[in-house]
Amino acid sequence: MVVWSIFRFNSGREMANRFAIAPLTTDSSNDDGTVTENELEFVRRRAASGFGATISSAAYVEQDGRAWQGIGATHDGHLSSLRRLAEAMRAAGGLAILQIYDGGRIAKPELIGEQCLRAPSAVASLRPGAKTPRAMTANEVGNLIASFGEAASRARKAGFDGVEIHGANHYAVHQFFSPRANHRVDNWGGTLSKRMNFPLAVAQAVRDALGPKSIAGFRITPFESERGGYTLEDAKLLCSELAKLDLDYISVSLDDYRMSRPVSETRVYDGPVEISYTPAESPITEFARVIAGRSAVMASGGIKTCIDAEGAIKKGADLVAIGRAVVVDPEWLSKVRSKSEASILAGLPKDELEIAKALSIPPRMVEYLLSRPGWIPRL
Numbered sequence: 001m002v003v004w005s006i007f008r009f010n011s012g013r014e015m016a017n018r019f020a021i022a023p024l025t026t027d028s029s030n031d032d033g034t035v036t037e038n039e040l041e042f043v044r045r046r047a048a049s050g051f052g053a054t055i056s057s058a059a060y061v062e063q064d065g066r067a068w069q070g071i072g073a074t075h076d077g078h079l080s081s082l083r084r085l086a087e088a089m090r091a092a093g094g095l096a097i098l099q100i101y102d103g104g105r106i107a108k109p110e111l112i113g114e115q116c117l118r119a120p121s122a123v124a125s126l127r128p129g130a131k132t133p134r135a136m137t138a139n140e141v142g143n144l145i146a147s148f149g150e151a152a153s154r155a156r157k158a159g160f161d162g163v164e165i166h167g168a169n170h171y172a173v174h175q176f177f178s179p180r181a182n183h184r185v186d187n188w189g190g191t192l193s194k195r196m197n198f199p200l201a202v203a204q205a206v207r208d209a210l211g212p213k214s215i216a217g218f219r220i221t222p223f224e225s226e227r228g229g230y231t232l233e234d235a236k237l238l239c240s241e242l243a244k245l246d247l248d249y250i251s252v253s254l255d256d257y258r259m260s261r262p263v264s265e266t267r268v269y270d271g272p273v274e275i276s277y278t279p280a281e282s283p284i285t286e287f288a289r290v291i292a293g294r295s296a297v298m299a300s301g302g303i304k305t306c307i308d309a310e311g312a313i314k315k316g317a318d319l320v321a322i323g324r325a326v327v328v329d330p331e332w333l334s335k336v337r338s339k340s341e342a343s344i345l346a347g348l349p350k351d352e353l354e355i356a357k358a359l360s361i362p363p364r365m366v367e368y369l370l371s372r373p374g375w376i377p378r379l
């Protein structure tokens with residue numbers, strides 16, 4: 001079966017199978033952005049089941065872009081923490097990839113101070129209670145691009161095999177590409193081609209910092225569900241430009257790989273969602289066609305069995321990323337490999353203490369998971 005075969009990236013690095021652990025924020029780092037023992041244990045135990053690659057929870061590249069209590073990659077003081085994380089992620093010899101992000105308008109005011117909230121434009125997110133950010137100056141935009149590059153250099157120094165740019169899920173890179181969030185009229189906004197400039201500049205900065213022999217990936221939300229958002233056609237054009245930068249992979253972030261729909265900005269907060277359209281074909285298939293083998297395609301969303309993984313690959317993916325299934329069952333991949341899928345845990349135990357202890361999930365992450373009803377199944 002394809003899912004168990006080796007995959008070789010443009011950079012020459014190899015995944016021993018097609019399964020990656022999706023980026024999963026534990027919300028459990030120290031205040032200074034260093035990794036905690038709890039987080040290391042969460043990752044080590046899951047990576048030990050033999051994933052071809054593990055992608056880290058997203059690390060912030062600037063202090064003012066922090067959207068949760070996560071890991072940082074903003075200065076060399078973070079290097080030893082990043083090194084420990086990379087080692088834990090390689091528990092079974094798989095590749096270690098650091099995801100990097102900036103929160104933009106959905107950074108957390110409690111962490112950064114409300115007056116520090118900055119974004120492409122002074123437009124608040126649709127999330128209930130969202131604060132209005134101030135628009136970044138052109139200088140700040142340039143600095144943020146440089147910060148992505150510097151974080152990528154730190155990842156390389158800390159021993160990661162590569163970096164994934166978090167261009168999805170409504171964070172800053174996504175905001176620059178979105179006509180809903182980006183109302184700028186300078187080089188960074190206005191037309192579709194100018195809205196592409198920030199994601200492309202970040203991808204170039206990361207590739208330059210890594211050199212050709214490390215993995216550079218980019219995660220994208222394939223279209224915005226909200227009216228007035230960017231369309232699948234827009235995102236395909238961006239992917240086509242990204243593929244020219246010799247990226248190793250483009251990761252398509254979906255809620256469910258079968259349903260073609262990405263996560264909307266307000267979904268988990270029960271806010272109003274205006275659905276504008278559903279594409280006729282899977283975005284995975286559409287992106288694979290546009291990218292045409294120049295970069296690999298990674299797919300995620302609702303993959304819970306080997307048949308699901310094969311299904312995503314049939315739609316055009318080369319690789320699959322597994323999120324909630326591996327949160328709920330740390331030994332998910334070993335069970336899939338040994339054809340013991342019937343024994344896979346289907347939900348989190350009722351008892352919260354048991355969740356933390358039996359499944360090696362940091363207590364803050366347990367709180368975070370349970371704060372969004374319906375997000376993760378319960379037994």
Ligand SMILES: Cc1cc2nc3c(=O)[nH]c(=O)nc-3n(C[C@H](O)[C@H](O)[C@H](O)COP(=O)(O)O)c2cc1C
Nearest residue numbers: 022023024025057058300301302303322323324325
């Ligand atoms: C607890 C949790 C934390 C997450 N953190 C991140 C993150 O840091 N970066 C990211 O790109 N996606 C993040 N995601 C999204 C997942 O990577 C994945 O795309 C999503 O859960 C859908 O895949 P799944 O159905 O396999 O869970 C997170 C998801 C969960 C459940």
